[in-house]
Amino acid sequence: DGGITQSPKYLFRKEGQNVTLSCEQNLNHDAMYWYRQDPGQGLRLIYYSQIVNDFQKGDIAEGYSVSREKKESFPLTVTSAQKNPTAFYLCASSTAGGPSAQPQHFGDGTRLSIL
Amino acid sequence: AQKITQTQPGMFVQEKEAVTLDCTYDTSDQSYGLFWYKQPSSGEMIFLIYQGSYDEQNATEGRYSLNFQKARKSANLVISASQLGDSAMYFCAMREAPYTSGTYKYIFGTGTRLKVLA
Numbered sequence: 001d002g003g004i005t006q007s008p009k010y011l012f013r014k015e016g017q018n019v020t021l022s023c024e025q026n027l028n029h030d031a032m033y034w035y036r037q038d039p040g041q042g043l044r045l046i047y048y049s050q051i052v053n054d055f056q057k058g059d060i061a062e063g064y065s066v067s068r069e070k071k072e073s074f075p076l077t078v079t080s081a082q083k084n085p086t087a088f089y090l091c092a093s094s095t096a097g098g099p100s101a102q103p104q105h106f107g108d109g110t111r112l113s114i115l
Numbered sequence: 116a117q118k119i120t121q122t123q124p125g126m127f128v129q130e131k132e133a134v135t136l137d138c139t140y141d142t143s144d145q146s147y148g149l150f151w152y153k154q155p156s157s158g159e160m161i162f163l164i165y166q167g168s169y170d171e172q173n174a175t176e177g178r179y180s181l182n183f184q185k186a187r188k189s190a191n192l193v194i195s196a197s198q199l200g201d202s203a204m205y206f207c208a209m210r211e212a213p214y215t216s217g218t219y220k221y222i223f224g225t226g227t228r229l230k231v232l233a
Contacts, residue, residue: 031218043206045221103162106160108158
């Protein structure tokens, strides 16, 4: 079955540490996205990418970095510069464009906490 | 700026009854898409229904229907015959046009938490 796999499901970060969240999709989607969700809140866009080796900042990119070396993969690094990283992180993918209605497909998320 | 507003932080509904979750949006684009997602307590986002701005008929998917009123810029989700498993957070989202990046961005509302009572 096609889908999006996020790992790990739970992640703990120590002070001053960078951590990387994995996101892999086998839907052959061009576009991939990272969102942050705080308790009781909606989704806020961190980064998004349309094609390999290209990505754009979303609304809350500070303290985060991404790479897109392969179409299937879009890892997110939460750097030590992100002072409040505790949140639920969701990865999504979709077709890059076109007139047809294409919803985003989501992974099951990663819960990140500070030790 | 484009925006999605969900004014109901929480809703209760009796099992087997219908419930309407409100969503209003703001955009100056003529072409846009509206989506509803369900997020159970486990966290995954489940796509429910889509409405395109040029669609003349309201979208329906099983027990879900979308009450689309373009002039009022509202896209309310109607769940008929509520079930206990419908208890979850529900998010309304809008797809922004790909201006410069060529990639669609999606804007989400703050969500409505629905609780179905037995």
